[in-house]
Amino acid sequence: MKKQINEVKKKYDEKKEIIIYIQEKMSKSIIGQKDLIKKLMIAVLCRGHILLEGVPGLAKTTVVTSLANIFNAKFNRIQFTPDLLPSDLIGSRIFNQKNNSFFVKKGPVFANFVLADEINRSPAKVQSALLEAMQERQVTIGEETFYVPNPFFVMATQNPIEQEGTYPLPEAQVDRFLFKTVITYPNKHEELDIINLIEKGNKEKIESKLKLEDILELQNISDSVYIDNVIKKYITDLVYTSRYPKEINEKNKEIENMVLYGASPRASIFLMQASKANALLDGRSYVIPEDIKDIAIDIFRHRITPTYEAEAENIKSEDIVKMLLNSVKVP
Numbered sequence: 001m002k003k004q005i006n007e008v009k010k011k012y013d014e015k016k017e018i019i020i021y022i023q024e025k026m027s028k029s030i031i032g033q034k035d036l037i038k039k040l041m042i043a044v045l046c047r048g049h050i051l052l053e054g055v056p057g058l059a060k061t062t063v064v065t066s067l068a069n070i071f072n073a074k075f076n077r078i079q080f081t082p083d084l085l086p087s088d089l090i091g092s093r094i095f096n097q098k099n100n101s102f103f104v105k106k107g108p109v110f111a112n113f114v115l116a117d118e119i120n121r122s123p124a125k126v127q128s129a130l131l132e133a134m135q136e137r138q139v140t141i142g143e144e145t146f147y148v149p150n151p152f153f154v155m156a157t158q159n160p161i162e163q164e165g166t167y168p169l170p171e172a173q174v175d176r177f178l179f180k181t182v183i184t185y186p187n188k189h190e191e192l193d194i195i196n197l198i199e200k201g202n203k204e205k206i207e208s209k210l211k212l213e214d215i216l217e218l219q220n221i222s223d224s225v226y227i228d229n230v231i232k233k234y235i236t237d238l239v240y241t242s243r244y245p246k247e248i249n250e251k252n253k254e255i256e257n258m259v260l261y262g263a264s265p266r267a268s269i270f271l272m273q274a275s276k277a278n279a280l281l282d283g284r285s286y287v288i289p290e291d292i293k294d295i296a297i298d299i300f301r302h303r304i305t306p307t308y309e310a311e312a313e314n315i316k317s318e319d320i321v322k323m324l325l326n327s328v329k330v331p
Contacts, residue, residue: 004226008285011221029066030059032190039181045222045277048178049134049154064115064155071210073112080122086129090139104141109133112149116156120166131173151215178270180302225276227287230331235271237328239263258310258320263303270299289330297321
């Protein structure tokens with residue numbers, strides 16, 4: 001245990017300037033979204049993806065563009081619309097009349113950072129094409145299979161206001177996202193800073209100082225962060241309680257009546273991976289219970305389905321997660 005912690009600490013010390021550099025550059029170009037920036041970095045370290053929900057104009061596009069620019073990575077933005085086809089996303093085979101043969105033209109999904117803007121604007125077949133690439137890290141065009149670049153990160157957005165003409169993502173597909181993060185408006189001071197920044201016209205320029213290899217090295221360090229068996233048990237208790245509340249605690253009858261479906265096994269895996277990344281970003285080479293609590297809501301938000309009774313009482317999945325955290329014993 002001590003050996004692993006010390007080794008990770010040594011590797012972290014060698015790379016902490018990179019983490020500090022990313023945090024500083026991101027915070028200067030994006031005002032008032034510190035939590036989003038951290039969740040974004042955790043997702044990249046975990047090789048995961050984010051589903052982002054928020055009203056227009058909250059710098060959702062800017063934040064992922066800025067991160068891509070820091071690493072000089074290939075970035076593509078895909079605007080999801082009702083008439084979008086899977087081939088518009090992954091690519092297609094095109095006939096060459098000169099050679100009398102087909103060749104493959106890859107789509108915009110072949111990038112290191114992909115922004116799927118308003119993913120719920122397109123039908124299920126288009127959503128599935130993207131989600132397959134996220135899960136399998138590959139797509140099939142014709143009879144050929146192509147791997148997406150490494151690293152590969154997707155941030156999908158959806159607008160909670162306009163529901164007309166949308167195609168909500170099925171729970172089984174939403175489950176493939178590491179986080180579902182909800183962002184809100186900036187406060188008055190942050191909004192004033194945004195106005196001043198735009199007025200001056202000197203928006204922080206993102207330099208391509210880092211390389212993609214730096215992401216891969218940070219991912220490997222994050223994988224090596226130590227997590228004790230006691231913390232692992234805490235993770236499994238949380239996930240198991242979301243499915244069978246009364247088996248963990250007899251007092252959880254209230255929670256049982258609120259949960260229609262509990263969290264999937266992906267929740268356990270992602271809690272472990274994301275807690276390691278959270279610890280690393282906080283400068284630690286080991287996981288503590290607070291790491292779990294920091295990320296629990298964004299991990300569980302889209303994996304716990306409230307009952308109709310709970311929804312009628314305006315109880316959301318976030319409220320249920322908070323109750324779970326209070327009911328499960330912290331190590």
